[in-house]
Amino acid sequence: DTGVSQDPRHKITKRGQNVTFRCDPISEHNRLYWYRQTLGQGPEFLTYFQNEAQLEKSRLLSDRFSAERPKGSFSTLEIQRTEQGDSAMYLCASSLGARGNTEAFFGQGTRLTVV
Amino acid sequence: DQQVKQNSPSLSVQEGRISILNCDYTNSMFDYFLWYKKYPAEGPTFLISISSIKDKNEDGRFTVFLNKSAKHLSLHIVPSQPGDSAVYFCAATPRINSGAGSYQLTFGKGTKLSVIP
Numbered sequence: 001d002t003g004v005s006q007d008p009r010h011k012i013t014k015r016g017q018n019v020t021f022r023c024d025p026i027s028e029h030n031r032l033y034w035y036r037q038t039l040g041q042g043p044e045f046l047t048y049f050q051n052e053a054q055l056e057k058s059r060l061l062s063d064r065f066s067a068e069r070p071k072g073s074f075s076t077l078e079i080q081r082t083e084q085g086d087s088a089m090y091l092c093a094s095s096l097g098a099r100g101n102t103e104a105f106f107g108q109g110t111r112l113t114v115v
Numbered sequence: 116d117q118q119v120k121q122n123s124p125s126l127s128v129q130e131g132r133i134s135i136l137n138c139d140y141t142n143s144m145f146d147y148f149l150w151y152k153k154y155p156a157e158g159p160t161f162l163i164s165i166s167s168i169k170d171k172n173e174d175g176r177f178t179v180f181l182n183k184s185a186k187h188l189s190l191h192i193v194p195s196q197p198g199d200s201a202v203y204f205c206a207a208t209p210r211i212n213s214g215a216g217s218y219q220l221t222f223g224k225g226t227k228l229s230v231i232p
Contacts (some may be wrong), residue, residue: 005156033219042119042204042222043159056218091158104220106151106158 002026005023006092006109012075012113020078021110025094028047032075034067035091043091049075082114118142119207122143122225129231134192136226138205139185145207149188149220150179153173162203163190202227 004023008019013019025032030051035043046078047064048056051072061067063080079086089111120139128134138148146167151159165172165179166187172179178191192199206220 031218032193035220040224042224043220045219045221047217050218058219093117093158099130103149103164106155108158 004086004094004098004105006090006107006110008110009108010113011115012109012115014097015084016081016082016115017080019075019112020077021090021092021112022076023075023094025073025092026096027073029094029105030072031095032069033044033093033095033102034075034077035093035106037091037109038087046056046077046090049105055063079112082112084114087114116141117223118145119205119223121203121205121222121226123226124224125227125229127229127231130155130197131194134190134195134199134228134230136190136192136203136228138188138190138223139186140188140207142207142209142221143186144209147208148179148181149186149206149208150177151204151206151222152199153204153225159204191227192228195228195229197206197232200228200230221225 007022024027030091034046037043045058049069052069064080066069089109091109093106095104149164150160150162153159163177163179165175165181166224183192202225204225
């Protein structure tokens with residue numbers, strides 16, 4: 001499977017714990033995005049990488065959130081001191097091309113439940 | 116403030132008929148628009164897009180129409196098939212390199228389409 005891969009698919013954690021998600025983009029894609037989707041809403045942009053550089057961050061990305069893409073390949077999203085409001089589907093996407101957002105390919109997402 | 120609005124949460128259509136999904140936007144900086152389809156437990160899948168320099172783009176059974184003056188776009192599916200049943204998201208992005216936000220998609224809340232056999 002050469003699509004965007006996210007791990008884990010599901011995560012249940014207790015409030016206050018830290019969690020880390022991984023995204024493996026399509027191999028030749030240099031652009032990588034993180035989105036968050038809550039029930040009844042569309043995906044909301046969190047952050048964007050071009051290669052290893054984090055070029056945009058949403059104000060939704062509080063200090064408890066950090067994302068990395070150390071070698072310009074896979075990316076991790078860490079949430080520290082999780083809160084119940086962090087419960088959501090976290091989606092990763094990747095793309096290649098001059099217009100970064102055209103035909104972004106999404107992974108299946110990681111569903112986080114904070115109890 | 117929602118910049119991309121899909122005012123119909125759901126739509127039911129008979130198989131073989133036309134499905135029309137609507138989307139309105141408020142940000143005049145948006146100049147590229149996309150439709151994504153999402154099945155349960157899967158990520159969104161790109162369907163079709165349109166640039167602001169066009170008013171129509173067609174791909175097989177799917178056609179997207181853009182009315183810039185009304186800040187409105189619509190997705191037409193003809194003929195509708197049961198496999199089209201999914202949530203459809205409208206998304207928009209500003210002109211590339213236009214500043215902050217030019218690499219992010221802004222999504223609507225989605226419309227759940229049910230195609231009845």
